Amino acid sequence: MLIPIILSGGAGTRLWPVSREAYPKPFMRIGDGKSLLTQTHERALAVSGNTAPLIVTNRDYYFLSRDELAEQSVKPSYLLEPGGRNTAPAIALAALWAMEQDKDACMLVLPADHLIKDTPSFYTAVRHAENLANDGFLVLFGIKPNAPETGFGYIEMGDKVSVEAQVVKRFVEKPDSVTAGKYLAQGNYVWNSGMFCFKASAILDAFEAYNPKLLEGARQVWNSTKADGDKRELPASFTSLENISIDYAVMEKAKNIAVIPGDFDWSDIGAWKAVAEAIPADANGNTNNNCQTIVIDSRNTHIETKERLVAVIGLDNILIVDTPDALLVADKSRSQDVREVVSRLKEAGHDAHKIHRTVARPWGTYTVLQEAPGFKIKRIAVKPGASLSLQMHHHRSEHWVVVSGKAEVVNGEQTIKLEANQSTYIPAGNKHRLTNVGETELALIEVQCGSYLGEDDIVRFEDIYGRVK
Template sequence: MLIPIILSGGAGTRLWPVSREAHPKPFMRIGGGKSLLEQTHERALAVSDGTTPLIVTNRDYYFLSRDELANQQVKPQYLLEPMGRNTAPAIALAAMWAMEQKNDATMLVLPADHLIKDTPSFYTAVRHAEALANDNFMVLFGIKPKAPETGFGYIEMGDAVSQHARVVKRFVEKPDAATAAKYLATGNYVWNSGMFCFKASAILDAFATYHPALLEAAQGVWKTIKAEGDKIELNAGFSSLENISIDYAVMEKAKNIAVIPGDFDWSDIGAWSAVADAIQADESGNTSNNCQNIIIDSRNTHIEAKDRLVAAVGLDNLLIIDTPDALLVADKSRSQDVKQVVSRLKASGHDAHKIHRTVIRPWGSYTVLEEGPGFKIKRIAVKPGASLSLQMHHHRSEHWVVVSGNAEVVNGEQVIALEANQSTYIPAGHKHRLTNTGATELALIEVQCGAYLGEDDIVRFDDIYGRVG
């Protein structure tokens, strides 16, 4: 039984301004119009013959993930972390879940934010890894390097353990350019992809041998899980687990480690230069995600713009990433440094590191249309049958004008039915709730007025999505 474990987390700071904390890299649509999460889920189903995958993700991404995979024939289970603790705790807990599915289950661990187009070759590599896992090896998928890349960790390969795999001699941290060139020349190194295949029992035994403290703490957390429907929630005790990668915790110490040097194409989409590489270039090396964008007398330039036309003239080796509320212009060779922008935004308290102008919520979405001192204007879209929480704001009042659809509004002690071209005023301090009672999307304009308009000025009293407290 091959059980896919999909690790879906990380803010993808080098892919700002498209990837942000509230809408990170796994939800980006690269290659074929589907999100990276959806593509990973489909690969996992195909290679495991439809076995239900487990997606390990942050609690905040549960509803977004579920909506993203709503059309999939086989729905996953979700293991929800209250905060990030790197890959070792995630894999240890996933192994405990896999053992409950079947004692001798084999785990295929896949990050949710990788792009693989040559799926037949990937499936072949998985079958080879599965065979080795049955012989009690813990298997890594290496990627044959195509260039002296400094953004990846490397694996030095030793003797062959099968026709398709070799012993892991050592792990190497991200090298400088000269060292990476030496690795490429020897032909004895592969990129560490972060994908694994092993028996659930084997990885738990490895934790017991090489990091027993983490295993004991994780077992304590597992005893207190709350399982309901398709989700398993981890409690606050998860925060006490060590923040450590599976490589540091186990793989660099264990002896029964093999690596398969993969022949399939692969990208971790770690920076905008990798996004550009995933798109067919024109004769001058230019790429764009939108055929309406105009590129004239330019070379090796990438444009990412969905909401408006972008024209580039006389440029060389640039990245232009346009979103409704932020624009990035960078030298393509500096794509790894985009994360410094995010650090600056965080330090200054600017929301652009975390949220987009359009923010996805379990009940639908809202888009900030305009804002200034003392006011903010939003367009709110609510799914049929969905409902916002019963809530209150201390510092702002709100005016709601229905544009289309049917709404039921709780406003203080009143319950009001509203339809298109009708409105209501909600003073600061009033409990209120919005519900879509119709069969189509409810759209309304919200005008906020007040001295403080931050999204954290909200007190929830009741919520069908479990967000109270």
């Protein structure tokens, strides 16, 4: 049994302003319009014979992930982390889960934010890896370098262990450009893709040998969990596990390591330059995400926008990424430095590092239309049958005006029904709840007034999505 394990986490700071903490890189749509998470899920099903994957992700992304994969014929299971602790703890917990499914299971570990278009070649590499894993190897997928890339770790390959695979001689951290050029010329180095294949029992044995403390902690965390439908929520004790990658925790120490140098196309979509390279270019090397653009006398320029028409004149090697609340303009050669923008936003306490103007919630979305001291205006969209939590606010009142759909509103001691052009006023301190009782989306305008309008001024009393602490 080959079980895909999809690791879906990380804010993707180099892909700001599209990727943000509340809506990270796996949910970005690249290429065929599907999110990276959806593409990874479909690829996992294709190479595993439709075995349902396990997605290891932050508990805050559960509803986003579930909605994203709602149309998939095979639904995944979820292991929900209370906080990120890198790949080693995630893989240890996933291995304990896999052992409960099948003690002889092989795990195919796939990050959710990679792009692979050549699925048949990837399928072939997976079959080779599965054979080696069944022989006791811990298998890595390497990528044959086509440029002296400094943004990836490298693997030096040694003697062959099969026709398709070689021994791992050593791991090398991200090199400088001169060293990367030497590796490319030597021909016995591959990029470390972060994809793996091994038996669940074999990786647990490796943890026992090389990081027993982490394994013991993982077992204690696992014993404190129980299944709840399609998910298991890990307890807060998970965040006390060592924050360490699987490479440092196990792979760089183990002896039974093999690497398959993949012939398939691959990108980790780590920065905007990689996004541009994944899109067909025009005769002058310009790319865009199927948006409205006018490009005059420009070369090698990438434009990403959803709403506005973008016109450029006389540009060369430039990135332009436009969202409703933030605009990025950068030289392509500096795409790795976008993370510095995120760092500065965090230092300044600016919400743009975390959320978009439109924010997804389990019940639907809200969009901030206008905001100034003392007031905020939102458009709220609630899915049919969905309901916000029963809640109250200390510092703000709210006025709701229904635009379309049918609403049931709890407002203090009253329960009322509202339709288009009807409204209600909710004073600060009143318990209230909004439910869509119609068969179509409920849309309303919310006007907030008060001394403090932060999203953390919410006291929840009841919630069908488990958000009451």
